[in-house]
Amino acid sequence: MKRTLAFLILALLALVLAQSPLDKLKAALDRLRGPAHQGVYVLTVERPGSTRTYRIRVYTDGKRAHFRVLEPRSEAGQAFLSLGQDLYLYDPRLGRTLRLPPTGRTERFLGSDLTYQDLMGRDLEELFQVEEAQGVLVLTPKPGAATPYGRVEVYLKGDLIERVLYYDQRGQAVRELRLGGYQRLDGAYLPRTMELKDLLKEGYRTRVEIQDVRVGPVPERCFSPLVLERGC
Amino acid sequence: MTLLSLAWRNVLRQRRRTALLSLVVVYVTVAVLFMLGFLDGYGESLVEAYARYVEAPVVVAKEAWWEDPDPTNGFTEPPPLGVPYTPRLSLYVLLRSPYRAEGGVALGVDPEGERRLSRVPAKVAEGRWLEGRGEVVLGYRLAERLDVRVGERLVLETGKAALGLRVVGLLRAGVSNVDFAGVYLHLEDARFLAGTGVWATHLAVEAGRGREEATARALNATLPPGLKAKGVWELMGPIRADYEGSRLFYLPLLGLFMLLAATAVVSTTYVSVRERLREFAVAESLGLTPGRLAAQVALEAALASGVGLVLGLLLGYALLYYTATHDVFGPLMRLSVELLPESGLSEHLYTALRPVYALYASLVVALSGLLALLFPGRLVLRLELARYLKGE
Numbered sequence: 046m047k048r049t050l051a052f053l054i055l056a057l058l059a060l061v062l063a064q065s066p067l068d069k070l071k072a073a074l075d076r077l078r079g080p081a082h083q084g085v086y087v088l089t090v091e092r093p094g095s096t097r098t099y100r101i102r103v104y105t106d107g108k109r110a111h112f113r114v115l116e117p118r119s120e121a122g123q124a125f126l127s128l129g130q131d132l133y134l135y136d137p138r139l140g141r142t143l144r145l146p147p148t149g150r151t152e153r154f155l156g157s158d159l160t161y162q163d164l165m166g167r168d169l170e171e172l173f174q175v176e177e178a179q180g181v182l183v184l185t186p187k188p189g190a191a192t193p194y195g196r197v198e199v200y201l202k203g204d205l206i207e208r209v210l211y212y213d214q215r216g217q218a219v220r221e222l223r224l225g226g227y228q229r230l231d232g233a234y235l236p237r238t239m240e241l242k243d244l245l246k247e248g249y250r251t252r253v254e255i256q257d258v259r260v261g262p263v264p265e266r267c268f269s270p271l272v273l274e275r276g277c
Numbered sequence: 278m279t280l281l282s283l284a285w286r287n288v289l290r291q292r293r294r295t296a297l298l299s300l301v302v303v304y305v306t307v308a309v310l311f312m313l314g315f316l317d318g319y320g321e322s323l324v325e326a327y328a329r330y331v332e333a334p335v336v337v338a339k340e341a342w343w344e345d346p347d348p349t350n351g352f353t354e355p356p357p358l359g360v361p362y363t364p365r366l367s368l369y370v371l372l373r374s375p376y377r378a379e380g381g382v383a384l385g386v387d388p389e390g391e392r393r394l395s396r397v398p399a400k401v402a403e404g405r406w407l408e409g410r411g412e413v414v415l416g417y418r419l420a421e422r423l424d425v426r427v428g429e430r431l432v433l434e435t436g437k438a439a440l441g442l443r444v445v446g447l448l449r450a451g452v453s454n455v456d457f458a459g460v461y462l463h464l465e466d467a468r469f470l471a472g473t474g475v476w477a478t479h480l481a482v483e484a485g486r487g488r489e490e491a492t493a494r495a496l497n498a499t500l501p502p503g504l505k506a507k508g509v510w511e512l513m514g515p516i517r518a519d520y521e522g523s524r525l526f527y528l529p530l531l532g533l534f535m536l537l538a539a540t541a542v543v544s545t546t547y548v549s550v551r552e553r554l555r556e557f558a559v560a561e562s563l564g565l566t567p568g569r570l571a572a573q574v575a576l577e578a579a580l581a582s583g584v585g586l587v588l589g590l591l592l593g594y595a596l597l598y599y600t601a602t603h604d605v606f607g608p609l610m611r612l613s614v615e616l617l618p619e620s621g622l623s624e625h626l627y628t629a630l631r632p633v634y635a636l637y638a639s640l641v642v643a644l645s646g647l648l649a650l651l652f653p654g655r656l657v658l659r660l661e662l663a664r665y666l667k668g669e
Contacts, residue, residue, distance in 0.1 A: 191434065193430065214430060
């Protein structure tokens with residue numbers, strides 16, 4: 046009798062604690078951004094016959110981010126600020142800070158395969174309905190959703206996103222995002238490597254490696270467009 | 278024997294010379310007819326493209342919108358116009374497919390209103406025209422660039438909102454702006470994307486062919502302050518300057534052609550008169566006045582060029598008829614459309630065919646006669662009878 050009762054309680058507890066696919070996605074996305082930190086991101090943009098490497102100083106509180114290009118010298122001083130829907134860009138050649146329209150979120154970051162949305166966006170939970178099939182979160186667009194993709198598959202390892210595969214509306218995989226090297230920092234996780242491949246163009250790949258991470262609160266001034274020019 | 282029959286006989290006496298002269302006039306007449314027909318045909322194709330595909334016969338909008346075509350300068354409610362119209366809402370959008378993103382101008386339309394005014398709805402080559410919200414129709418070349426097909430979703434984003442719209446039709450209108458950049462969506466979706474409470478940015482008004490400018494003027498006389506109507510010519514972009522520039526360039530050139538042809542006729546007539554001065558002296562001694570003799574010279578020049586004119590008109594109108602009924606310039610226009618995809622050029626150009634061209638071409642005959650009166654005619658007027666009758 047006691048054994049049956051314990052089993053029932055455990056089953057009820059499992060039911061209560063079981064996450065829906067959407068909850069799993071939300072939790073995984075929450076973990077993706079890591080804790081508030083400063084760090085240097087090394088962005089390597091590979092193209093057939095050429096490779097370009099950027100070193101970028103990043104300040105983020107998990108929701109907002111400030112990027113400042115350190116290298117190469119020709120691009121040094123460029124800065125980007127992502128505040129939710131608002132994007133700001135500082136170009137030292139222009140000597141001005143520009144506010145990009147929200148459509149700019151889908152533009153490529155420094156000519157790489159990454160978009161601002163990949164770096165900071167939460168579109169996966171906003172635009173898609175989530176189901177789970179064989180341990181994979183399968184996302185299909187909500188009716189009228191503003192996404193060009195026909196399906197997105199999110200592969201989880203535990204609670205962490207390991208791979209995101211974007212399909213076009215003809216069932217062909219077009220983009221692949223791989224995340225790895227998760228580190229637990231200050232109670233949160235941060236992927237140390239990120240790789241994005243354009244599956245339609247051979248040789249188009251972007252890698253991000255996160256170095257010199259310092260976890261801790263980021264000064265509020267880092268998220269003001271006024272400091273984009275001189276840095277925070 | 279009348280002066281005319283005398284002149285005609287003299288023209289026929291030098292058949293080879295007359296044939297060569299006529300050939301020059303034939304060439305110029307054909308050139309004049311063809312160029313006039315081509316220029317008018319080009320102008321008509323532009324009017325057709327802009328009135329029925331790219332814009333409308335007449336467009337009414339706020340003056341602020343004409344200055345800055347931003348949706349915020351549009352109408353927030355239907356204005357009292359006094360004539361039937363269909364509302365449109367144009368806005369800049371980012372079009373995003375899984376493969377490519379591209380900026381463009383989307384046009385929100387009332388699907389039924391558009392059917393009554395524009396030829397675009399009838400040019401859907403694949404799929405169908407808009408029926409309701411959540412749909413988009415694209416020019417086929419734009420769809421190729423974005424790599425989207427009928428039935429697939431395309432994302433339209435503005436600074437204010439974004440929508441995933443299903444592609445329901447692809448247009449093949451043969452007009453560059455429509456095929457290369459046409460994006461048509463339901464007016465309600467456009468209002469949502471504009472996100473500023475705007476009802477429409479401009480109103481498309483019907484006007485008969487050739488009545489566009491008059492209709493716009495009549496509307497401007499009755500429109501409330503702050504609104505302005507523009508006829509199709511005013512709606513054309515830089516291509517209008519190209520057309521007007523072509524006319525400015527080719528019309529004086531045709532005038533020069535005609536002057537050169539008349540000069541050729543007159544110089545030959547001059548030589549002919551010099552060879553026949555003794556003959557003119559005899560005719561004058563028989564009682565023909567110098568004035569009538571000069572008139573005979575002018576008539577000879579006019580007749581020689583007149584023969585060329587008649588042949589030239591026959592050939593020129595035959596050529597114009599052919600190019601007005603066959604798509605001879607199609608390959609050339611398609612090449613131009615590829616080079617200038619946002620010019621509003623049509624892939625087809627048919628020449629115009631108007632009787633008035635014959636009148637313009639016949640100026641060469643009048644010019645020949647006039648010049649003959651001035652130069653070889655003067656030789657006859659200053660004839661020293663005694664000298665030529667003695668045979669010196």
